[in-house]
Amino acid sequence: MEKEWELFLAPYEQAVGEMKVKLRGIRKQFREQNKHTPIEFVTGRVKPVDSILTKATLRNISVDRLEEEMQDIAGLRIMCQFVEDIRQVVDIIRNRKDLQIIQERDYITNKKESGYRSYHLVIEYPVQLITGEKKILAEIQIRTLAMNFWATIEHSLNYKYQGAFPEEMKERLQRAAEAAYQLDEEMSTIREEIQEAQHLFSHGRGKSKDD
Ligand code: 0O2
Known part of the structure; x- marks a missing residue:
């Protein structure tokens, strides 16, 4: 059973690995050209088997329909500094020739x-x-x-x-979400000034190893 899952998940592992390199490559290109990068950092994961099974049960997806019906077995996350960067990242991804957006x-x-x-x-x-090309589904989440x-x-x-939050916790989380939204709004208004400062900073400090 374990071996079967390993084989099933192998193409997803490969896709996540490749996509991480590619998305980090976008960041690298912006940095090399001394431009503000809309990508702050990228993470990726293959959904653990127990989470796949829990979600399949919740959504009534049979195990032999996972490839078609579970869209986030391969998951990538792109973090941006500003809300405006999200649109730019989406546009860059839309223009890529090595993947197709389906939703x-x-x-x-x-x-x-x-x-x-x-x-x-x-x-x-x-x-x-080694057996040829296989198209897999992956979900990219883009957020500040x-x-x-x-x-x-x-x-x-x-x-x-x-998932069963006590009412008070639910409200606190909604308030915290609102505060995060306000923070994004505030940051957007001072975005241009921040970018100017970052530009000066990156010129003055040289590049670190993970740039
Ligand atoms: P993981 O890997 O634990 O994050 P639906 O949930 O029915 O609206 P669907 O098809 O699951 O739709 O897709 P959706 O909503 O586009 O993406 C689901 C994923 O988005 C979740 O994955 C989370 O990563 C994230 N997400 C969605 N809603 C919330 C939320 O309220 N809070 C948080 N923290 N994340 C959320 P999973 O399946 O939870 O898996």
């Missing part, structure tokens, strides 16, 4: 009831295997650092409460 979910304009905000792209990505802060905390609390 977009804008939880920024339409935030979730929990307070969750992020821009989701479901893509079809071809991986080259403030949205990510909120989502990370809420996700761990969700784990603790198994």
Whole structure:
């Protein structure tokens, strides 16, 4: 059984690895050209088997339909400094020739009831295997650092409460989401000044090893 899962997940592992390199490459190009990079950092993961099974049960997805119906077995996350950067990242991804966007979910304009905000792209990505090409689905979540802060905390609390938040906690989280939204708004208004400062800073300090 374990071996079967390993084989099933191998193309997803490959896709996540490749996509991380490619998305980090976008950041690198901006840095090399001394431009503000719309990508602050990138993470990626393959959904653990127990989470796949839990989600499959919740959504009534049979195990032999996972490839077609579970869109986030391969997951990438792109963090941006400013809300405006999200649009730019989406445009860059739209123009790529090595993947195809098949769905977009804008939880920024339409935030979730929990307070969750992020821009989701479901893509079809071809991986080259020794048996030939295989197209897999992957989900890219694009969000600001403030949205990510909120989502990370809420996700761990969700784990603790198994989604059944006490009313007070739910309200606190909604208020925190609102505060994160306000922070993004404030940052946007001073964005140009921040960018100018960053430009001066990056010229003065040289490049660090993970730039
Ligand atoms: P993980 O890997 O634990 O993060 P639906 O949930 O029905 O609206 P669907 O098909 O699951 O729709 O896709 P959606 O909503 O576009 O993406 C689901 C993923 O978005 C979740 O993955 C989370 O990563 C993130 N997400 C969505 N809503 C919330 C939220 O309220 N709080 C937080 N913290 N994250 C959210 P999973 O499946 O939870 O897996």
